[in-house]
Amino acid sequence: MRTGSATAAPAARFEAVALAIGAIGPVDFALAAGTCLGLAAPSGAGKTRLLRAMADLDAHEGVCRLNGRPAADFAAPAWRRRVMLLPAESAWWADTPRPHLQPEGLDAYLAALDLDAGVLDRPIERLSSGQRQRLALIRVLSHAPDVLLLDEPTANLDDANIERVERLIRAYRQDRGACCVWVGHDRAQLARVADEHRVLDARGKPAHRPCN
Amino acid sequence: MQLISLSFFDLALAALAVLALAATTFAMRLGIARTLLIAALRTTAQLALVGLVLEAVFAQRQLVWIALMALVMLLLAGREAAARQKRPFIGGYGFAAGTASMFLSSFVTAVATLVIVIRVEPWYTPQYAIPLLGMLLGNTMTGIALAMDRLTQEVWRGAAVIETRLALGASATEAVAEMRRDAMRAGMIPMLNAMAAAGIISLPGMMTGQILAGSPPWEAVKYQILIMFLIATGTGFGTLLAVSLGARRLFDDRHRLRLDRLRPI
Numbered sequence: 001m002r003t004g005s006a007t008a009a010p011a012a013r014f015e016a017v018a019l020a021i022g023a024i025g026p027v028d029f030a031l032a033a034g035t036c037l038g039l040a041a042p043s044g045a046g047k048t049r050l051l052r053a054m055a056d057l058d059a060h061e062g063v064c065r066l067n068g069r070p071a072a073d074f075a076a077p078a079w080r081r082r083v084m085l086l087p088a089e090s091a092w093w094a095d096t097p098r099p100h101l102q103p104e105g106l107d108a109y110l111a112a113l114d115l116d117a118g119v120l121d122r123p124i125e126r127l128s129s130g131q132r133q134r135l136a137l138i139r140v141l142s143h144a145p146d147v148l149l150l151d152e153p154t155a156n157l158d159d160a161n162i163e164r165v166e167r168l169i170r171a172y173r174q175d176r177g178a179c180c181v182w183v184g185h186d187r188a189q190l191a192r193v194a195d196e197h198r199v200l201d202a203r204g205k206p207a208h209r210p211c212n
Numbered sequence: 213m214q215l216i217s218l219s220f221f222d223l224a225l226a227a228l229a230v231l232a233l234a235a236t237t238f239a240m241r242l243g244i245a246r247t248l249l250i251a252a253l254r255t256t257a258q259l260a261l262v263g264l265v266l267e268a269v270f271a272q273r274q275l276v277w278i279a280l281m282a283l284v285m286l287l288l289a290g291r292e293a294a295a296r297q298k299r300p301f302i303g304g305y306g307f308a309a310g311t312a313s314m315f316l317s318s319f320v321t322a323v324a325t326l327v328i329v330i331r332v333e334p335w336y337t338p339q340y341a342i343p344l345l346g347m348l349l350g351n352t353m354t355g356i357a358l359a360m361d362r363l364t365q366e367v368w369r370g371a372a373v374i375e376t377r378l379a380l381g382a383s384a385t386e387a388v389a390e391m392r393r394d395a396m397r398a399g400m401i402p403m404l405n406a407m408a409a410a411g412i413i414s415l416p417g418m419m420t421g422q423i424l425a426g427s428p429p430w431e432a433v434k435y436q437i438l439i440m441f442l443i444a445t446g447t448g449f450g451t452l453l454a455v456s457l458g459a460r461r462l463f464d465d466r467h468r469l470r471l472d473r474l475r476p477i
Contacts, residue, residue: 058468076466076468077383077467080379087375087376089372090376091376092373093376
């Protein structure tokens with residue numbers, strides 16, 4: 001579904017104002033085109049729920065804006081096509097990966113993440129969690145969103161694949177001017193991939209000490 | 213052919229057979245005798261009561277009383293459909309959606325048949341209207357209860373798939389399409405099976421009753437075919453409507469999955 005319009009308007013600004021869900025937050029940030037926010041927190045602090053709020057998958061307080069336009073101005077599916085969540089555990093509905101993926105650009109993505117085309121026709125449940133995680137990332141990228149919301153995108157990967165994923169996401173951001181919110185608890189990784197940082201404490205409240 | 217009227221003595225003979233069955237199961241300790249006797253008593257009491265009501269309604273032949281009886285039947289069917297849900301909607305939504313769907317499909321089908329097909333004068337003649345509506349309501353109720361139950365359970369189980377699809381930019385309608393299809397199929401299958409088996413594996417109850425009451429078989433067959441088509445139409449549209457209302461309730465206007473609207477087990 002990569003269209004001319006995605007390349008015609010490559011730069012995307014993404015911001016959140018007083019974003020809160022339940023007791024979690026509020027969080028504020030403004031991301032310039034092509035930049036990445038690292039969001040660190042102990043597990044259970046509500047990082048995932050904040051990402052879901054950004055994708056407008058749960059009712060929440062505060063506003064997210066894409067290029068200055070609030071989410072409420074978009075039809076919800078249109079918003080989620082531009083601001084796309086990669087959940088920590090992606091679900092699959094067909095038996096094999098292939099029906100889930102757009103064919104164009106697929107080979108390049110597979111090569112970038114060291115997957116051979118054979119995995120596309122293997123039953124999903126026979127793939128390793130690392131293979132599934134990389135395929136889920138390809139599924140998201142193949143929709144060409146302007147903003148990537150990544151929930152621990154390298155949790156199940158070995159070092160070589162972690163590096164491949166980081167490289168692919170950096171290239172995607174630079175090519176399209178896409179923003180990214182990267183949630184994780186590996187501070188070293190967040191320092192590597194993100195330009196800006198937010199930290200939540202165990203209760204989901206913003207901590208003031210930056211992580212690097 | 214004349215209708216042979218049954219005496220109470222005749223019914224008592226049949227009751228003796230049930231008692232014999234109950235005694236046998238009791239002797240074999242199958243633990244079912246009590247349930248059997250209660251069910252037999254319920255059948256007798258409920259049908260006797262309906263008989264009295266029908267006698268009264270048939271004697272009156274007034275639209276108000278027929279409408280009142282139809283309303284009571286509708287509400288009981290709605291309650292029954294709601295009670296068969298494993299994960300019902302919180303609040304009265306399940307009952308309201310089921311009852312509204314049943315009302316629209318059953319009543320429209322019944323009235324249209326009375327006016328256009330049977331052309332009985334007046335159209336609400338209870339001898340035609342009440343049995344017709346009863347059969348439509350009973351079957352539509354089964355279809356709606358099965359379909360709603362399947363829908364809510366499938367969505368509950370498939371929540372991860374639905375949410376992944378939503379996250380990838382699908383609309384609520386697209387994300388739930390597969391579950392809706394399953395639910396529709398579940399609601400329609402009893403009726404499809406009944407149509408496929410009619411006359412070969414089973415003699416439908418209504419046709420049997422008409423033949424026993426002295427109708428020529430060919431007339432009974434024509435009525436049975438009519439009823440089958442009506443039941444198919446009523447069940448189909450009623451199930452379609454109920455599944456649409458249910459699927460809509462499972463999402464909000466921002467296309468978010470709202471499992472909090474279902475009662476957890």
